[in-house]
Amino acid sequence: MATDRRTAILEAAARTIARRGVRGLRTEELAAEAGVSTALVYYHFKDRAGILRHTLEFITDRAKRHSLARQGSDGPMDPRELLGTALQLEFETLSEMHENATTWSELRAGAIFEPELRGALAAASAAWVQHVAGLLTLARPAASAAERDASAERLTALREGLSARRLSGVLRPDHARELLGEAIEVELAHLAAHARP
Amino acid sequence: MATDRRTAILEAAARTIARRGVRGLRTEELAAEAGVSTALVYYHFKDRAGILRHTLEFITDRAKRHSLARQGSDGPMDPRELLGTALQLEFETLSEMHENATTWSELRAGAIFEPELRGALAAASAAWVQHVAGLLTLARPAASAAERDASAERLTALREGLSARRLSGVLRPDHARELLGEAIEVELAHLAAHARP
DNA sequence: GTCTATAACGGGATAGAC
């Protein structure tokens, strides 16, 4: 995979951002990681902001592929299990997903002051909320769509909050995972209690 | 207030970080905002990391003061209301709290790659969790302490996740507020359902 | 404690050859 240089640069960008952060991303280091010259990076991505924007798209796609692959591989799963794996994928030791989480968190923080990142960020967020809302529909078909959407927003936002704490060393991974698992149960109970007659 | 230069620099740092982010913080701009020379900034805080570390402590103290002042001013309040105000303070238009939220979010993101910030960050996080757990004790005295602690961790982490989304323009403030309000209700219901006999 | 002036450097970005 990644025979073409352009993809190699994007993969290297995700790795480098995960290791050094957006602020710590040096074009030279990125180029070295990808095994190309700095000039080629600028040839493909115009400038620093372009690198960041395309990396955000790249990791979003990659995370989606992982999530779908997981869903398909182990045969049909219980909706509750699907929710757990979808939301907790990034807490796994699998390095690519850890990379994704770090890069994601960094780019989100970066978007506060770099408005050109916001479009991609909003789209990616909406996709995740929708995905989780879909799984909630499988688990709680009797609940109202509005309630499920709200639950999906809370669960995905909570995941991001827990992820930030874990990445900054405030929370241990297993505890983050546990809290998120409980949150899924709490939200499922909430939706069951408010199901339409 | 802030007759001494040192405090003036810290206030200016919070304002400047809120406007430009940690990444966008320039010593020169910070000094201008505080009305002092760049050399004085370095005299008081040694280096860039020192500025960040002391600013983190400064805004943590300031947020705590605001929260306590709010609790005391309007007479005794319902625990549920106290929870709402404690967690939602930062979503208010009050500029100082908006400053706090932005700076907080920025420093949290920065701590991932600047380990010297982690100590202050962990302490501040723990203080918030404890504060919310205390309010939950007032509201749900029959629940187990462990369950209340877990709820407090989820609520504070959710607040941080929602705050990050809001700051990056993905979520409107009133919607963030609404989701957090519902989360408080959901957690209170959960604690009521699992109360000790 | 506080200033002015400046050293020192990192790193983004490009020119031009192949």
Place this chain on the structure above:
DNA sequence: GTCTATCCCGTTATAGAC
């Protein structure tokens, strides 16, 4: 498309006077 070489600007941090 890809490289080598380099320009040049912004930023951190300090020296030294008051």
